[in-house]
Amino acid sequence: MYTKGVGPFKYFVGISSLAEVATRDDRVCVLNILGGESSEVTPVSHAYSGGNVVFGTSPGRRGQVLESQLGPIPVFNSVREGLDAGHRFNTGVVYLPPSGVRDGVAELARVNPELRKIVIITEKISVHDAREIRAIAQMRGIDVFGANCLGVADSWNHVRIGGPLGGDAPEESLFKGSVAIYSNSGNFTNTIANYLAAAGWGTTTLVSSGKDVYIHFAAPEFVYALSNDRRSKAAVMYSEPGGYYERDLVFTKPIVACVVGRWKAKLTRAVGHAGALAGSGDDAESKERWFMESFGVNALFTPENPACSAKGAVVTNIAHIPLALTKVMALNGINLDFDPRGSLDLKPWFANDQGLDLPAEIKLPVVEAIAPYNAQIAQLQQQIGRVFPRQSMKDCSGVSIMDAHTQITRQHGISILECARQPLESNLCQALMREHNGANDNAMINVVIGAEVNLHGDPMLAAADASRAAGNAPNAVLSAAASILGPGRIDAARRAADTLIDLFAHSGLLDARDESFDLRKIVVSDAARARFMADSRDPKAQAMVKAVQEREAKSLFLNFVRGLGDHVSRDAVLAAIATTIAWGPLMRKRISRETARNLPWFLRLYATLIGASVSGARHEAGRFCGIPNQEILGSWSATDLAYLTLMGERANPERLFAFQVLVGLLISNGVGSISAQGAKGAVSADGPQSPERVQINKAMVGFLTHSGYSHGGAGYEGITFLVEQFRDTGLADPANPKHGLDLAVMARRFAVEYGNEKAALREAGGERRAIPGLNHPVFRDKPVNRDPREVFLQELFRERGEYNAFHEYYHALARALFEEGVTRNVFCVNIDAVIGALLLKMLWPRYRSGAFSEHDLEVAAFTIFLYGRMMGCAAEIDDHINRGRNMDTRTAASQCKFVS
């Protein structure tokens, strides 16, 4: 059953000439117009075609519009609504997902009697649906292009319908000329047009046919319409194996056929386009033969053997199409449409042989790219650091990702388990620099933290103390200090860093440790010099320089600023150190320039948060927590200092390692965590599209206010639970495996009690609180469940020969709960349990001796969490500044719910 159309076909065909494929009079309705692909492509098509899209549909989005250069395109829930609103169209374009295409075609065909053409862009439509689409269209007398195609275009009419032929700049590819193109490959439709232009041929109509089993507007229809198109003097047809579409074609105009895919005959199953399953006489060689017989040639056309007739030529390489066409056209007495536009010779735009000794014939020199790419390349060469495209960063991160199966978060591609092996000073930098430090960078940052941790006489300390005295939790205390470290206090250092980047970015310096670099190359203006100088001798600057020397660290930038005069400012030293750390990643374009100039601010914030976590009494003019400033500057690491603030002493290696692991584990739980959301919200509210206005200290406050007893106190819950279990046991040293306690018995006792209590509560309709540190919703479907993070840590400490009674107790407890029938399988000891066990092991001696109250334990647990998370949140803040859009974290009103 089909409507009678034009031509000799035994099925409906409505297009009698290629000039009718895409005309200025066609009016278009786009289904799923707001979908990802359509919303990019449709506005360009609309503008190129003089505004041919009358409306689009997207169920549930009536009233919205798709913006375009020629004004907004209205969106309706359905085709009928658009027609009811007075719009008329004759062409439907389908961008629906595969399962929806058939119904979309049915909708178009049923409700719009004026419909003549449908272009289906969607790929992966089932053959089942394609069959029915064919039947619907045949019955109604509609021409269908596609599916799985890039649409149609007409260079004479300046119209394209459906897909993105010619990309985002159709006029760069679609030059008016005399050749029609039909191609099974969407990309090649465009590429062939470009190749033809290079040889001096322009185009009439371009049809991207698609390569599904059902090609609705296929080679026979194309050839028929070609005959009737007075503009087209010839055509190029690109075909792949599969299907009999090219068999028995009747040509009235010269054709260059390109058949690619001989290799597919070797395969036993489909690769590439769905219909291209070769075999049974429709393979590439058969297709070559069909064309050759039609053209009366006995060989393929190659530049060496230019076999062709006035009827045509067959090539198997698209690069040979222009030459073959020119030869065939010459036999017909037809000249080029225009002067050739460029050539297709090899022209490298970028190259570096890295000093290798390549033979001359492949050592091709870089040539200037064609416009506008040459200007873009020139701009790229000037660009310092990485430039990120901006996008909505709500719930998105370019920094962290948590694996849903293992719950292990990766930050800049490095697992937090790996971070836990690194010292704090290296992790502090990794958050921002995307890679861990070498020894030189560690020395550098240790000097900065050591120099800035002592807040004696600074209002930040007074603010923190006042907050502490008011009974606030550590997060609120640190917020008070951070609030004061605003842009006014860091701008001098940021300006100095900026100046260093400007001076050295194009100097050829790749390694900031390279003190042999010839500084005479760097020309400094008076204004630039002033940015590094203090009014008088700055003792802190001197002390920092001395500390760097004592640590035998290298910094060209420090040498440089010292060479500018005697009164180098502390901001200049801070900037020089920060820029030394940032230089490698900046030059390798791993980080943005914005990140490099903000690094001094982040470093000072780190030092301030560590410093403000101890009370003002411990900040003295010459000492911090009782340690002389100069000693800290010259030899203490950031890890040592952070430990000191919490424990009041210098750690032994074992404790320091445990501390480092703890802090490392807490760096990040992915972008969904409340703390990350708080930090990102603060950046979003300042407007990252004006990055210089973002208050990084406020963003840190955003993170701090978005932590709390629930988010940050989980370690403490574990501690409380363990303290309850061990308070009266007389345990002296949890690190000693010979502690004399029978952990299994203790665990069984608790399990029995817990089970009874749980059963009783259930009878009463209540629920016993879960045991902190046991079970995790993600890891509970096996007979014995393990959290991979916990497994990793147990192994790590076992390798080091370190024992932890609390950790062992947790394992005993998980087993006992199962054996006593309280749980249906062996629950998982989770990461919170490990954190609790590690912390308590560290704090136990002080708790036992009475030096630490339970409140102190809680403060310490919370503070450790903040130390870890400040790094993860610094990374998210920096990332959001680099990539985000203003106010991008807000939730649309339509997504918000009212509850009563």
Add this chain to the structure above:
Amino acid sequence: MQLTGMLYGSKLLRYVEFPTAEVLGPEASEDEIKALIVRHGSVFVKPVFKGGVGKKGKAGLIGRARDLKTALAEKERLYFVEHRVGNTAAKAQGVTFEGAVPAEHEVYFSLTDSTRFRAPTMTLTHRGGIAIEELPKEQVAEIPFEALTGLKAFVIANALSDIGAPKEIISPLVQNLPKLWELFHNYGMTTLELNPIRMMPGKGGRLVPVACDFKCGFDRDDPRWQRLGLPDHLFAADYSDFEQEINQLRTYQGQSDVYVINSQGTILAPTFGGGANSLVTQALGDDAIISSDFGGNPPYEKMRDVARICFKYWLAQSNVLFIIGGKSNNTDIEATFRAMADALREHFGGHGPTPLYVVIGRGGPNLIRGMGALRDTLEALSLPYRFFGFDSAMSEVVNYAQAINRWMKAGGREQLAQRLGAGARAGTSPATGG
């Protein structure tokens, strides 16, 4: 995705109540085989191949047994038999025992979508049991029909009249063959072939069509075949680990088709879009390790996963990483190249450096930003590279990649390895800071 043989064929046919020969699988006991022989007089022993393998009869791979001893001997001969068609070889994994169906008439029947008629098309002849191509045209009916109404009884009746089929087979076929459209159309098939259908005398001498062999192809893009609940391993027959890992990415937007062309190749060329894939695979010949079409405009995550998996399997042996395509219409080159660069950096981070020359030919949106991102990464990894724009002919770029590959083979690889310190493979990423 193809299925051959009666082991699963008979199960599928039962969904639409089409009569089939009695079949026992490889696990059949001797008693069961013996009983089958007693019921049917003899059995056919056929090797079980996964996927689509044809022409078994011609290759002497069908055994017939009238007693248990012969049946077991044929089982032993055919259980792991290798069947070679052209370049490809398939190995049997078991045998089936099929009860013989006595019949005077053998019918050939198939359904597929014809690109000549542009409609679902039935092929039918009463002279079945042999290769259909060998029959004169007038004895074969090839009839397109309407997809929305389906294969109707009158279509079959007319076809059988046209080819002069014996009248006693017309009524049973008209009654039974339309059922096969239900199986074909509602379960995501692209082809269905029963050859032979043997016309067995039933009660009162009335003939019953019995399917004695089965072939079908499923459409990967149609979820309807999953309604059949067939085990996954049927379609995983000859996928390598690499192919399987890549295939899992089909859940992303677009396709991920990949085929290992030469596991000893030295040019790794992931391509996007069918055209580029065809051209490149053809031009590279045996240099290519894989032939791939990862679809147009892949999102960053998919691209990075594709690159990660390709690098994991093939980077160590590759001389050239070759990224090639025309001037894309819609593919965001920056997203694709950045994803590849990130995957490459991660691979070097995890596995240490490997000597590699990178050749690129591409055009499309955000081209220079994409090339810039990739260049920066290659600089950081100290890898040599040459990038061409879309104004260099793709085939010339392919030739260039091959020239580099030849140079790498002729000493370039060692030279580069030395520079990279690739001997010290356990080393950390060269991108680690100072």
